[in-house]
Amino acid sequence: MPPEVRVAVDAMSGDRGPSVVVEGAVQFFRRCPKQVTEGVSIILVGDEGELSREIDRLGGGSLPLSIRHSSQVIGMDEHPAEALKAKPDSSVMVMAGLQKAGLADAMVSPGNTGAMMAASLLALGRIEGIQRPAIAATFPTIGNPTVVIDVGANVGCRPEQIYQFALLGSAYSRGVFGIRNPRVGLLNVGSEPTKGTAVEQQAYDLLSRSGLEFRGNIEGDGILRGEADVVVCDGFTGNVLLKATESIAGLIGGVLYEEMKRHWYSRAGFLLMRPAFTRLWKGLDSAEYGGAPLLGINGVSIVAHGSSGGKAMRNAIVAACAFFRTGVNTMISEGLKPSAQREDVM
Numbered sequence: 001m002p003p004e005v006r007v008a009v010d011a012m013s014g015d016r017g018p019s020v021v022v023e024g025a026v027q028f029f030r031r032c033p034k035q036v037t038e039g040v041s042i043i044l045v046g047d048e049g050e051l052s053r054e055i056d057r058l059g060g061g062s063l064p065l066s067i068r069h070s071s072q073v074i075g076m077d078e079h080p081a082e083a084l085k086a087k088p089d090s091s092v093m094v095m096a097g098l099q100k101a102g103l104a105d106a107m108v109s110p111g112n113t114g115a116m117m118a119a120s121l122l123a124l125g126r127i128e129g130i131q132r133p134a135i136a137a138t139f140p141t142i143g144n145p146t147v148v149i150d151v152g153a154n155v156g157c158r159p160e161q162i163y164q165f166a167l168l169g170s171a172y173s174r175g176v177f178g179i180r181n182p183r184v185g186l187l188n189v190g191s192e193p194t195k196g197t198a199v200e201q202q203a204y205d206l207l208s209r210s211g212l213e214f215r216g217n218i219e220g221d222g223i224l225r226g227e228a229d230v231v232v233c234d235g236f237t238g239n240v241l242l243k244a245t246e247s248i249a250g251l252i253g254g255v256l257y258e259e260m261k262r263h264w265y266s267r268a269g270f271l272l273m274r275p276a277f278t279r280l281w282k283g284l285d286s287a288e289y290g291g292a293p294l295l296g297i298n299g300v301s302i303v304a305h306g307s308s309g310g311k312a313m314r315n316a317i318v319a320a321c322a323f324f325r326t327g328v329n330t331m332i333s334e335g336l337k338p339s340a341q342r343e344d345v346m
Helices: 018-031 048-057 080-086 091-100 113-124 159-177 198-208 235-262 264-284 310-326 328-340
Strands: 005-010 040-046 065-069 106-109 134-139 146-149 183-187 213-218 230-232 291-295 301-304
Touching (some): 005 018, 005 091, 048 065, 091 106, 106 310, 134 235, 159 183, 159 230, 159 310, 159 328, 183 235, 198 213, 291 328, 301 310
Parallel strands (some): 005 040, 005 106, 106 301, 146 230, 183 213, 183 230
Antiparallel strands (some): 134 291
């Protein structure tokens, strides 16, 4: 039997309200395999009355769902630090408090990313030795999924912090995707070691002496070709890359739809190719990965899209369970030990 996991879920902060969050929690138990759901319980954090009504509407009363009431919500446009101080009973703060108190093993939120990061840092702290936590996103590729880190937590970074992102991403790739020795690439404007700013050049030097499976610089077009299992960059670059990549599925779908409207034989061809297109959409759909982990936190913190629907929330919960059960944070701590002994690296 897999280890028990108690997942706290912020049900109030997403763009689409609590209904889709509760739907995702119910879907988790009804649609995921038994080996994933066994031993899992979900704590929905938010307005007790609203959440109770949603659970009843979806017929989820017999599922291992519980509610922890919170009376406040932090909006997407609020300043994280100010909002956390002004709203101590917000759903994200209550959720983080549950994990701090040992009443939850992981947490998931589709709300304000800055507030989620600040609450995680305040309640759980950083893994010893980590300078800055970072957000890791999973990108679809021709082969294994690629982890890109950072995608938004840190706009400006020092070389040693980018080096640590490689440690964080490698541990996540090993634990969640089972890649024994992940290939690491440094996102840059060219493959030569002298490319990029002084930060990238110094990060290249640190990574080349790190003991990781460093494959050098990687350009943007190499990510979706699967040229690396882990790609490191600062959060500004990573966030732009993430948003641009997520638009690809919509672009392809829109072009195909317009083409199908033109001719009857285009529609016939689509019907014949439908299974292949279905697999393509699934691979490109960000909802399949659910959420992005905040790596470097002394706990489990999964950030979901504000616009997440039921499927995305379901898969964000799956991601939280996988993170906890595979012991990613232990791998990160173990990975930091050799670098702490190597004075010429840090």
